[in-house]
Amino acid sequence: MNRNVGGLDRIVRGVLGTWLLVVAATAVMSGRRITAVTTAVAGIGLLINAVTQFCGGNFLLGIDTTEGNSCSRKRCE
Template identity: 65%
Template sequence: MDRPRNVGGADRVLRGVLGVWLSVVAVAAYLDDRRVTALVSAVAGAGLLQNAATGFCGCNAALGIDTTTDADDE
C-alpha cells in the first residue's frame, strides 16, 4: 500500500536528526545500565527515523497535518 507523503522539507530533516540523536542516547543509556531510558529512546528514535525515511507520519495523518510542498515532490 502506497501511503501519501505528509512529512517534508525541514520537518523531515529535523525528524532524521532527532532520530539519530535519540538512537545515540539509547545506546549510551543501555551502556549506563538505564534500561527503561534506553528502550524509550530507542523506540522514539526508530519512529522518527521511520518518518524521515518514508515521509509519512500516522499522527500527522490523524491530525490533518501536511508539511510537504509541491517542490518536495520533484
C-alpha cells in the same frame, strides 16, 4: 500511503531520531535499560517517519508539510 512529511520537518525528524538512538546507546552502556528502550523506540519511530515521509499523527490531524502544501512558505487560508 500519501506523503505528509517533508522539508524541514523531515530533516528535524531525522536528526532528532539519530540523536535519540545515540542517547539509547549511551543509556545501555550505563545500565539504564528502561531509558534505553524508550529512547530507542522514539528514535526509530522518528527515523521511520523521515524515511517513509509519512506520519500517522500528521495524517490524523490533517497536517501536510510536503513542499507543495507547506504553510511556512505562504499564508494558509
